[in-house]
Amino acid sequence: MKIKIFVITVLSIFVMSCNSKKEQKVDSFDESITGKYWKLKILKGKDIKMEENQKREIFFTLKANDSTVSGFAGCNSLVGQFSIEKGNRIRFKSMSTTLMACQGISFNESEFLKVFELADNYTIKDDILSLNIGRRAPLAVFEAVYLK
Template structure:
């Protein structure tokens, strides 16, 4: 009798040990909060990181399919800049910028939203409805690279898909003008500095020098090496002794709709015609 009891006890202990091993190999449930607080925090941080420094392209607006925007080149998107806690994007006609704040529980708040005021009668999009997404949203959910911006527990205000952030070869470079309208450009002896421009990733700003005046504005990059310049402006300095046609140079930013780059040579183009202007990348020591 004693032998039977001993054998049964060994069997039970073995069974318990196996179950404990299985539990130790099982995935850790996300509901664990006290003993595994560090694990839960790590999962939360990973989830938050996935929505920042990523391009999000709209696919649905209040349940309505929006993928047709990609076909006509008016891609509506936004990017959250982790370093500056800023949002930038394109709403169908205008660029918009602002600030954001992430909190626990996938909460998100957008503030200080503003946009350019370019008129686009052919855009066929209610930009106010797009911007209202960010004014209204207070939380987000993400699954399978689809991001939903929500208000409370209602149906999503909008859904966005995650797209790859390509290495951008055109921004954050000093582009020196080489040819304008097919003609070589040389710097006049009394010219203050060479003609150039730079595209800054921060808030999509354009800065440069047109031969006499400094210039500024904004730009929009879209797939297929498409580019648009908006809100371009210059200082009003007069340089009667400088032999440069600033208006001809500034005109290229009104006309350009695409660009090409090869071996640090940038061409600004309209359609498939000959380049409006050609620039060379200059690297400062």
């Protein structure tokens, strides 16, 4: 009987320790990418400038506490989920946008939103974030903007 209690206790401790490691992984996001306002600078190799008719600049933020992404795509707001793994791997999922019709804006939102579908890794250097696919040229380049 004592052996059964010992085995059950050891298994319980093992299961609890496995769960605590999972929680650490979820909470251990790379702080250099989360919690910042990432303003779009370059899309598919082309510099991006804010148009006169645009309500605000194109950006996104990643919130570590609930693994959400939110932002603005030029006309519509965007929301979704993300996950980060070892080796600067990133995945976006369940991305959606509002369905506003914006006249007079030439920026192609669908090209920007495609970045979130394709990106599988990122690099950060000196507050410049690149979302990449494989080892190719960046799909999009962003600059961290610190709000006052």
